[in-house]
Amino acid sequence: LGVGASVGVRSLASIPLLPPAVAEFVKGAVEECKPSGVHVVTGTPEETANILAxxxxxGMVKKLPQYDNCWLARTDPKDVARVESKTVIVTKNQRDTIPIPAGGVKSQLGSWMSESDWQKAREERFPGCMAGRTMYVIPFSMGPVGSTLSKYGVQVTDSPYVVASMGIMTRMGTPVLKKLAEGVEFVRCQHSLGRPLPLKAPLVNSWPCNPDKVLISHLPDTRQILSFGSGYGGNSLLGKKCFALRIASRIAKDEGWLAEHMLILGITNPQGVKRYVAAAFPSACGKTNLAMMKPALPGWKVECVGDDIAWMKFDSQGKLRAINPENGFFGVAPGTSNRTNPYAMATIAKNTMFTNVGETSDGGVWWEGLDPPAASVTLTDWHGKTWKPGSSTPCAHPNSRFCAPAAQCPIIDSQWESEEGVPIDAIIFGGRRPEGKVIMHDPFAMRPFFGYNFGDYLAHWLSMESRKAPTQLPKIFHVNWFRKDATTGAFLWPGFGENARVLEWIFKRCSREREDEAAKKSIIGWLPEDGTINTKGLSGKVDMGALFDVPTTFWQKETKELRAYFTQQVGGDLPAQVEAELKALENRVHNPY
Incomplete structure (x- = not known):
């Protein structure tokens, strides 16, 4: 029997091509979940076509005739996003997962579940959960197959939608199985929609899920992920946030590297000099738009290595090298347009799975942020109901997605699949600090994705400087594209392609020969010296003074808030170096230069 064929459970032993450790994992999953058959995924185009058919x-997906091999899925309205409250890390000791918060408050830095509670939760969910369904076995690689920075996984699932999407988001199938046959380690990923056949209740939108029983659990000590009840990407494509961030951050800690929620881009100046930059932004702060930027500065070029996740490790020369462990983009659709991200629009024109976007009567897709369709075209919303502009509800769900192959991006970097990774010269951290709103802390843009105690995570970052290799540490920068005019509420900075002007300054700072080159000292670090941000050709009037204003009263409040956050959420696990930095910052904001 060849790998890729579907077999009944009784003939499972007749899949001789599964490596022993994989076969053992699959056998255990079959015994627990009781599927009616097993299909080992090969990843061939023919197989993908059959899965989609x-x-x-x-009725789970619909072909979109306006595009080449594009599909639309509409989910159950109760299954539309990651479910943080039902996403847990399971370790023996709570403190391995999260710092113990002060005063009995709830931790914002992760959810811990005890081993005994998890075992009980598993027994309430997984036994017999795949009855009447096929179990698909997906061997996959995070990163190029064979790269020293790559890691491997095997996911079992009863969702063909997951198989189709994993074929875009990961390197999947027979080449990975061959690698696993060499005996390499792999992460064991078990996923079920939790709707065994025959159904006890009808499906909504032909979308199997079990929202009342959703649980996404991670066992970092044994490198396992078990996800139940949701078909939505972030909960079911286990190579993504579950493996590439939560489990990988723990593997990275154990092995001395970094798994981060960061884009990677290459930027080339008019003289042909190229640098690579990684950047961490919380969700909805423009990661994909920056990763695929069309620079407003003539002669500058940006190329995309990845838009969401970076795995970074120092090489033998002490240079930080990064890979994008993913093979596709799983982007938020609303707000994506030819104005905000023309390259993303070009990327998703073929071979793309759309989920919960609007549909046009001429066989296309639509979402908020796109130009209104022609008058003759009618729209159907993500619920499958007729929709008209001006309706009180959105046409596309705010978290609707496109899932598209990275190789289709017109500006994909030539080194995006480099086995040794690309050399990182700078790391940018970004976020929003809106006045008058409750501050949302999202440290390193990793708050929902830490695989272990945040205090230990900080200590791990700080340890990079003292690694044995002659480390060339990248320069660190911070940006906030979202500052607003205090009186009008309008954004001070136009953003999008104009952000290239900030990247140009970062480029200069990476080449600097003296510390104050193109920069002036402030209470929060080095700011661009007046006139060093290139404003030539900048459309509209931009108040550079307001953009670089550092109000001491705001920063006094900010440090107070930071102190309270660290005390309450991190407590005794806060590294001494971070405490010292905070003290120094407090001193500067109360005694400015």
Missing amino acids: GLEKE
């Missing part, structure tokens, strides 16, 4: 037949 099956999904179409079941």
Whole structure:
């Protein structure tokens, strides 16, 4: 029997091509979940076409005739996003997962579940959960197959939608199985929609899920992920946030590297000099737009290595090298347009799975942020109901997605699949600090994705400087594209392609020969010296003074808030170096230069 064929459970032993450790994992999952058959995924185009045809037949996806091989899925309205409250890390000791918060408040830095509670939760969910369904076995690689920076996984799932999406988001199938046959370690990923056949209740939108029983659990000590009840990407494509951030951050801690929620881009100046930059932004702060930027500065070029996750490790020369462990983009659709991100629009024109976007009567897709369709075209919203502009509800769900192959991006970097990774010269941290709103702390843009105690995570970052290799540490920068005029509420900075002007300054600072080159000292670090941000050709009047204003009263409040956050959320696990930095910052904001 060849790998890729579907077999009944009784003939499972007749899949001789599964490596022993994989076979043992699959056998255990079969015994627990009781599927009616097993299909080992090969990743061939023919297999993908068959999977999509099956999904179409079941009513789970719909072909979009306006594009080449594009599909639309509409989910159950109760299954539309990551579910943080039901996403847990399971370790023996709570403090391995999260710092113990002060005063009995709830930790914002992760959710811990005890081993005994998890075992009980598993027994309430997984036994017999795949009855009547096929179990798909997906061997996959995070990163190029064979790269020293890559890691491997095997996911079992009863969702063909997951198989189709994993084929875009990861390197999947027979080449990975060959690698696993060499005996390499792999992360064991078990996923079920939690709707065994025959159904006890009808499906909504032909979308199987079990929202009342959703649980996404991670066992970092044994490198396992078990996800139940949700078909939505972030909960079911286990290579993404579950493996590439939560489990990988723990592997990275154990092995001395970094797994981060960061884009990676290459930027080339008019003289042909190229640098690579990684950047961490919380969700909805423009990561994909920056990763695929069309620079407003003539002669500058940005190329995309990845838009969401970076795995970074120092090489033998002490240079930080990064890979994008993913193979596709799983981007938020609303707000993506030819104005904000023309390259993303070009990327998603073929071979793309759209989920919960609007549909046009001429066989296309639509969402908020796109130009209104022609008058003759009618729109259907993500619920499958007729929709008209001006309706009180959105046409596309705010978290609707496109899932598209990275190789289709017109500006994909030539080194995006480099086995040794690209050399990182700078790391940018970004966020928003809106006045008058409750501050949302999202440290390193990793708050929902830490695989272990945040205090230990900080200590791990700080340890990079003292690694044995002659480390060339990248320069660190911080940006906030979202500052507003205090009186009008308008954004001070136009953003999008104009952000290239900030990257140009960062480029200069990476090449600097003296510390104050193109920069002036402030209470929060080095700011651009007046006139060093290139404003030539900048459309509209930009108040550079307001952009670089550092109000001491604001920063006094900010340091107070930071102190309270660290005390309450991190407590005794806060590294001494971070405490010292905070003290120094407090001193500067109360005694400015």
